[in-house]
Amino acid sequence: MQKEVLVHVEHLYRYYGHTCAVKDVSFALAKGEVLGFLGPNGAGKSSTMQMITGNLAPSAGRIAVHGIDLLDSPKRAKTEIGYLPEQPPVYRELTVDEYLSYCARLNRIARGRRDQAIRTAKERCGLGDVGRRLIGNLSKGYQQRVGIAQSIIHTPAVVILDEPTVGLDPIQIREIRALVRELGADHGIILSTHILPEVQTTCSRVQIIHQGQLVFADSITGLEQRLNASSLIAAFHAAPDLDTLQQLPGVGTAETLADGRVRIHYRDTDPSEALIEQAVSNHWRLYELAPERRTLEQIFIELTCSEPAANAPGEAA
Amino acid sequence: MIFTIAARELRSLFLSPLAWAVLAVVQFILAYLFLSQVDTYLIWQPRLAAIEGAPGISDIIIAPLLADAAIVLLLVTPLMTMRVLSEERRNRTLSLLFSAPVSMTEIIIGKYLGILGFFLIMLGMLTLMPLALLTGTDLDLGKLAAGLLGLTLLLAAFSAIGLFMSALTEQPTIAAISTFGLLLLLWIIDWAGNSEGQASDLFAYLSMLRHYQTLLKGLFHSTDVFYYLLIIVLFIGLSIRRLDADRLSH
Numbered sequence: 001m002q003k004e005v006l007v008h009v010e011h012l013y014r015y016y017g018h019t020c021a022v023k024d025v026s027f028a029l030a031k032g033e034v035l036g037f038l039g040p041n042g043a044g045k046s047s048t049m050q051m052i053t054g055n056l057a058p059s060a061g062r063i064a065v066h067g068i069d070l071l072d073s074p075k076r077a078k079t080e081i082g083y084l085p086e087q088p089p090v091y092r093e094l095t096v097d098e099y100l101s102y103c104a105r106l107n108r109i110a111r112g113r114r115d116q117a118i119r120t121a122k123e124r125c126g127l128g129d130v131g132r133r134l135i136g137n138l139s140k141g142y143q144q145r146v147g148i149a150q151s152i153i154h155t156p157a158v159v160i161l162d163e164p165t166v167g168l169d170p171i172q173i174r175e176i177r178a179l180v181r182e183l184g185a186d187h188g189i190i191l192s193t194h195i196l197p198e199v200q201t202t203c204s205r206v207q208i209i210h211q212g213q214l215v216f217a218d219s220i221t222g223l224e225q226r227l228n229a230s231s232l233i234a235a236f237h238a239a240p241d242l243d244t245l246q247q248l249p250g251v252g253t254a255e256t257l258a259d260g261r262v263r264i265h266y267r268d269t270d271p272s273e274a275l276i277e278q279a280v281s282n283h284w285r286l287y288e289l290a291p292e293r294r295t296l297e298q299i300f301i302e303l304t305c306s307e308p309a310a311n312a313p314g315e316a317a
Numbered sequence: 318m319i320f321t322i323a324a325r326e327l328r329s330l331f332l333s334p335l336a337w338a339v340l341a342v343v344q345f346i347l348a349y350l351f352l353s354q355v356d357t358y359l360i361w362q363p364r365l366a367a368i369e370g371a372p373g374i375s376d377i378i379i380a381p382l383l384a385d386a387a388i389v390l391l392l393v394t395p396l397m398t399m400r401v402l403s404e405e406r407r408n409r410t411l412s413l414l415f416s417a418p419v420s421m422t423e424i425i426i427g428k429y430l431g432i433l434g435f436f437l438i439m440l441g442m443l444t445l446m447p448l449a450l451l452t453g454t455d456l457d458l459g460k461l462a463a464g465l466l467g468l469t470l471l472l473a474a475f476s477a478i479g480l481f482m483s484a485l486t487e488q489p490t491i492a493a494i495s496t497f498g499l500l501l502l503l504w505i506i507d508w509a510g511n512s513e514g515q516a517s518d519l520f521a522y523l524s525m526l527r528h529y530q531t532l533l534k535g536l537f538h539s540t541d542v543f544y545y546l547l548i549i550v551l552f553i554g555l556s557i558r559r560l561d562a563d564r565l566s567h
Contacts, residue, residue, distance in 0.1 A: 078416060
């Protein structure tokens with residue numbers, strides 16, 4: 001069954017003067033997905049998010065939120081969006097309750113449901129016991145939670161979080177991640193981050209943006225497959241020549257690492273079995289053999305440190 | 318929605334000590350001016366009684382009080398309006414409004430009404446002083462009303478200009494000084510009009526002071542009211558455009 005599409009972005013461009021910050025970005029977000037937005041600083045993550053939330057006008061392209069065109073009827077589209085910018089947009093002189101009540105009003109929540117909405121948002125973000133405190137006196141982590149509470153108070157279809165875990169301590173980060181996963185069940189979430197493992201733990205899909213273009217877009221399962229290794233790490237008590245190893249079927253190159261282990265690169269077929277057989281019959285005294293997994297970080301660096309890869313979805317028009 | 322924004326604005330003003338300090342200082346200075354006018358009247362009273370058609374208590378006390386109040390408020394308005402948008406921009410709280418289902422017009426008008434609410438409170442406190450005279454004497458209430466209308470319109474125009482200046486910048490102090498500069502310029506622009514010349518009529522029309530003075534005399538000309546409304550609409554319109562420009566380019 002086709003999932004309900006919540007955000008549809010088509011050929012989005014954004015220029016700042018002559019520099020092109022976002023170039024031909026297209027993607028869709030379905031209900032129940034958590035989309036991780038990765039990219040180095042200045043890649044266009046925030047600009048893209050600002051455009052989806054109506055904080056920035058695109059130079060060209062279309063954005064539809066829950067089927068409503070953002071540029072044609074911004075007010076209706078914005079009721080379906082919750083946005084947490086990089087810096088939580090909180091008024092320091094208000095208390096948490098006052099602030100959330102203001103946000104509820106701004107988002108046109110009917111008077112009768114307002115209290116309930118505030119209570120739910122506070123509960124979800126763990127703000128239950130700070131309601132009467134001034135936001136300015138709260139710690140950064142709590143301010144961030146107030147920011148998240150603000151973005152979900154009107155139960156929007158889409159929640160857009162720009163680096164929600166920056167500046168938090170590890171426990172808070174875990175809590176926020178858990179919250180994001182929980183929200184992901186009944187909202188669509190777009191999340192930008194620098195922290196790569198965060199994507200693997202919280203997101204169901206990943207997009208890497210580099211120099212304004214999408215250079216990688218895949219589901220987490222697809223990503224896992226890509227992360228699967230094309231090399232083995234082996235350790236021997238009586239290591240054979242590297243040449244001998246390279247003779248094995250399927251093996252490309254072999255190299256000795258600094259700690260005495262051997263890395264064996266292979267192409268198509270996994271040479272593990274052949275290697276073990278050889279090791280036993282030739283008494284190489286193999287005591288460790290492990291497939292080497294690439295990390296997301298490596299993929300990230302590969303994609304963002306070189307020219308935009310060929311698998312970029314959609315060619316520049 | 319407009320009133321939600323206006324209420325938040327007004328509330329935030331009163332959560333900072335600035336609003337209270339401004340109210341107190343302005344009230345103190347105007348009270349001093351008021352008392353000194355009452356004093357003047359008491360000195361002149363015996364002589365005035367002898368003159369046929371002499372200026373009354375409204376002319377001697379109320380008109381100068383309102384005229385002075387305008388000068389004091391010209392100094393105070395930039396302080397109150399400087400933060401209204403620049404601080405939101407600086408603290409990055411504008412994105413809360415931008416991503417909420419409200420239009421730019423609603424944001425600006427809401428903010429404007431918030432500021433205006435503050436000045437109406439100040440005006441109410443000021444009005445109590447001349448009204449206190451009612452316990453001892455009769456006042457020309459028509460003149461008082463015309464004067465108060467003039468001051469309200471003047472303040473509304475000041476606020477619109479302040480709002481626009483605040484929309485232009487991220488720095489509250491810059492907004493304050495440019496508001497002050499523009500207000501003062503509009504105040505004194507007819508000084509050039511005193512000299513003979515082609516431009517003098519235009520300058521005289523542009524001067525805020527001229528239009529205020531006729532209202533203080535108790536003369537209600539629709540041109541004066543129209544002048545202030547024009548300024549208000551112009552600067553609110555410019556503020557909306559300026560805020561929208563935030564979205565369009567950086």
